[in-house]
Amino acid sequence: MNPDAHTTVAALRQAVAAFVDARDWQPFHGAKNLSMSIAIEAAELMERFQWLTTEEAQVAVEDPAEQAAVADELADILIYCLSLSNALDLDISSAILGKLHTNEHRYPANEFRGRFRRP
Numbered sequence: 001m002n003p004d005a006h007t008t009v010a011a012l013r014q015a016v017a018a019f020v021d022a023r024d025w026q027p028f029h030g031a032k033n034l035s036m037s038i039a040i041e042a043a044e045l046m047e048r049f050q051w052l053t054t055e056e057a058q059v060a061v062e063d064p065a066e067q068a069a070v071a072d073e074l075a076d077i078l079i080y081c082l083s084l085s086n087a088l089d090l091d092i093s094s095a096i097l098g099k100l101h102t103n104e105h106r107y108p109a110n111e112f113r114g115r116f117r118r119p
Contacts, residue, residue, distance in 0.1 A: 009082075009093050016082040026087075034084040038077055045073040 020029055048070055049057045060066045085092040 012078075013082050013086055013092070016079055017086050020083060020086070029083055029087050031084065031088060034080055034087060037080045038084065041073060041076040041080060045070065045077065048073060 020026060048066070049060070052060060061070055082092070084090075085095075
């Protein structure tokens with residue numbers, strides 16, 4: 001079973017909101033604190049790969065324990081992102097799809113396939 005195929009963003013947002021509500025953490029979950037928490041957790045994810053080559057990083061995540069640690073850090077980031085979307089009442093699906101649409105125009109596939117350069 002693949003939960004990603006069956007779990008909606010709304011269900012994830014509701015689960016995060018319930019977790020926060022059960023702990024009365026709303027006073028601490030403003031935009032400033034949540035955005036800082038996202039950056040901190042992203043740094044913790046980067047730390048898992050710090051000083052590794054691209055090849056070493058790929059080998060590292062083939063280890064089940066390391067893959068679980070990376071999954072935990074990624075989950076922390078996404079939980080804070082969902083909490084921020086809750087705190088700001090942002091429709092995250094619209095934001096993502098809108099940004100992809102913007103990037104479609106900014107980075108046309110026929111010009112950027114297999115490479116990156118600033119427009």
